[in-house]
Amino acid sequence: MRNLLFILGSTFIQSVVFSQIVSIKVKQTQPYVKYIKTTAADVLANPEWVGYKEPGNCEYVLDLNKKTSTYYENGVFGSTLKFESMSKIGDNVRIKLIDKEKVFGIVFKTEFNYNIKLGTSSYTWYNEFGDYTRTQKNTIATITVGN
Numbered sequence: 001m002r003n004l005l006f007i008l009g010s011t012f013i014q015s016v017v018f019s020q021i022v023s024i025k026v027k028q029t030q031p032y033v034k035y036i037k038t039t040a041a042d043v044l045a046n047p048e049w050v051g052y053k054e055p056g057n058c059e060y061v062l063d064l065n066k067k068t069s070t071y072y073e074n075g076v077f078g079s080t081l082k083f084e085s086m087s088k089i090g091d092n093v094r095i096k097l098i099d100k101e102k103v104f105g106i107v108f109k110t111e112f113n114y115n116i117k118l119g120t121s122s123y124t125w126y127n128e129f130g131d132y133t134r135t136q137k138n139t140i141a142t143i144t145v146g147n
Contacts, residue, residue, distance in 0.1 A: 028140035040124035043135040
C-alpha cells in the first residue's frame with residue numbers, strides 16, 4: 001500500500017510539474033552571431049558579432065503539457081510549433097523546435113532556452129546558407145508560469 005501511494009504521489013507531482021504554461025513577454029532583444037554551427041551557450045559566451053538592442057513586442061507561450069510553442073507579435077498570432085525535444089538541467093530549460101520560414105520555406109532547427117529563476121531567455125537557430133548560428137537574447141522580458 002505504501003508503494004502504491006508513493007507511485008501515485010510521484011505521478012501526480014510529475015504531471016503538475018510538466019502541466020505548466022510558460023509565458024515569455026519580450027520587450028527588447030539583442031542578436032549575437034558566431035560564424036559556425038554551434039550552441040546557444042557558445043554564441044553568447046564567444047560571439048563574433050553583436051548587434052544593437054532592438055525593441056520588440058512579442059510573446060512566446062510554451063505549453064509544456066502539449067509540447068507546443070505559440071508565438072504572438074503585437075498581440076497577433078504568428079505560429080505554433082511542436083517541440084522536437086525538451087530537457088531540463090537545474091533551472092535551465094532547453095526546447096528544440098523545427099521552424100519553417102514563411103516566404104521561402106527554409107527549415108530552421110531552433111532552440112529556445114529559458115531560466116525562470118534568473119529571468120533569462122533566448123532563441124537560437126543555425127542558418128546553413130549563411131553558415132552562422134544566431135542567438136536572439138531577450139534582454140527585457142517577463143517570464144510567468146501558470147497552469
